[in-house]
Amino acid sequence: MSETVRGVIARSKGAPVEIVDVVVPDPGPHDVIVRVQACGVCHTDLHYREGGINDEFPFLLGHEAAGVVETVGDAVTHVAEGDFVILNWRAVCGECRACKRGRPWYCFTSHNASKKMTLADGTELSPALGIGAFIDKTLVHEGQCTKVDPETDPAVAGLLGCGVMAGIGAAMNTGNVARGDTVAVIGCGGVGDAAIAGARLAGAKTIIAIDRDDRKLAWATEFGATHTVNASTDDVVTRIKELTDSFGADVVIDAVGRPETWKQAFYGRDLAGTVVLVGVPTPDMGLDMPLVDLFSHGGALKSSWYGDCLPERDFPMLIDLYHQGRLPLERFVTERITLDQVERAFDAMHAGAVLRSVVVL
Ligand SMILES: NC(=O)c1ccc[n+]([C@@H]2O[C@H](COP(=O)([O-])OP(=O)(O)OC[C@H]3O[C@@H](n4cnc5c(N)ncnc54)[C@H](O)[C@@H]3O)[C@@H](O)[C@H]2O)c1
Numbered sequence: 600m601s602e603t604v605r606g607v608i609a610r611s612k613g614a615p616v617e618i619v620d621v622v623v624p625d626p627g628p629h630d631v632i633v634r635v636q637a638c639g640v641c642h643t644d645l646h647y648r649e650g651g652i653n654d655e656f657p658f659l660l661g662h663e664a665a666g667v668v669e670t671v672g673d674a675v676t677h678v679a680e681g682d683f684v685i686l687n688w689r690a691v692c693g694e695c696r697a698c699k700r701g702r703p704w705y706c707f708t709s710h711n712a713s714k715k716m717t718l719a720d721g722t723e724l725s726p727a728l729g730i731g732a733f734i735d736k737t738l739v740h741e742g743q744c745t746k747v748d749p750e751t752d753p754a755v756a757g758l759l760g761c762g763v764m765a766g767i768g769a770a771m772n773t774g775n776v777a778r779g780d781t782v783a784v785i786g787c788g789g790v791g792d793a794a795i796a797g798a799r800l801a802g803a804k805t806i807i808a809i810d811r812d813d814r815k816l817a818w819a820t821e822f823g824a825t826h827t828v829n830a831s832t833d834d835v836v837t838r839i840k841e842l843t844d845s846f847g848a849d850v851v852i853d854a855v856g857r858p859e860t861w862k863q864a865f866y867g868r869d870l871a872g873t874v875v876l877v878g879v880p881t882p883d884m885g886l887d888m889p890l891v892d893l894f895s896h897g898g899a900l901k902s903s904w905y906g907d908c909l910p911e912r913d914f915p916m917l918i919d920l921y922h923q924g925r926l927p928l929e930r931f932v933t934e935r936i937t938l939d940q941v942e943r944a945f946d947a948m949h950a951g952a953v954l955r956s957v958v959v960l
């Protein structure tokens with residue numbers, strides 16, 4: 600029997616989000632219903648609301664979540680009722696070309712629920728990143744549930760489900776930051792600060808935090824930045840060079856995702872270094888630069904989707920590091936809010952007042 604619960608949707612481009620009744624169908628054979636306990640507000644939710652991802656409105660927003668498995672489909676073996684899980688948007692299939700080549704973080708056919716959640720009138724919802732977790736209960740594929748230590752605060756655990764994992768992985772997996780490296784991170788929101796924390800875990804010796812907002816730079820220091828640069832007053836490339844013996848950084852991570860920040864990352868990088876783009880550009884953005892500069896600078900230009908993570912490998916490991924006091928995940932939670940405060944949380948994000956607002960249910 601389907602169930603009706605409260606969920607937060609973006610009905611049309613740019614319109615404020617609304618709380619509405621959402622019908623959650625019975626799980627299909629490999630589906631699971633998860634009672635959501637906490638879900639962080641990510642910049643990607645705002646990109647969806649603004650039509651920056653695609654036009655498949657209405658969206659059911661929210662995707663950085665943790666909760667408890669409530670009901671499982673007939674064929675589910677991966678989790679059981681009562682399990683504490685982080686939801687992920689990379690439930691690797693094991694069958695596609697990427698999976699078979701041993702690169703499952705590029706999986707083309709990551710699993711999602713077999714049925715759609717709908718509005719009361721039957722209109723199908725597009726769940727953000729195949730999850731949709733600003734809702735009392737959500738329907739996902741069993742592979743989208745990763746079991747972690749149940750002694751973890753859901754508001755903290757859920758953040759690994761997207762932005763924090765994307766940032767840590769951008770440094771550790773995509774950027775391959777190694778002991779003694781110099782690293783610069785442009786944009787110190789939740790994703791950028793997670794990249795800073797990841798760079799510290801990997802043993803970087805210099806970590807340069809770059810943002811336009813001094814509050815963000817102060818927080819970045821708490822995650823491990825050794826130097827800070829205010830991009831609204833200083834020339835970013837010049838400062839990175841000054842702080843790296845004029846070489847440029849070994850790894851520069853763009854956690855904003857705009858042409859100007861990507862160019863700063865490119866020119867602030869050591870010749871043989873790596874640029875990692877983890878911030879998400881919008882479709883209207885382009886890049887115009889001399890091709891010869893790309894040739895003459897060498898090195899690697901990479902994009903990082905979800906930090907090239909494998910949830911089953913990485914989430915439990917990072918939760919363990921958190922419990923050992925080596926990864927301050929709790930510092931990402933700036934405020935705890937209710938389901939009706941998501942729109943306000945977008946304003947707070949815009950104002951730079953938060954790293955993460957987390958909806959607690
Ligand atoms: N690739 C992925 O898998 C993935 C996953 C999650 C989020 N993201 C993306 O990462 C980006 C960051 O997400 P977030 O949640 O940290 O957002 P956020 O809004 O919390 O943080 C962005 C930060 O960038 C700073 N900033 C903006 N413009 C800047 C500029 N020109 N120079 C320097 N700093 C600037 C802001 O002050 C802010 O601190 C977003 O584009 C989001 O969609 C990507």
Ligand SMILES: [Zn+2]
Nearest residue numbers: 692695698706
């Ligand atoms: Zn696959």
Ligand SMILES: [Zn+2]
Nearest residue numbers: 641643761762
């Ligand atoms: Zn996200």
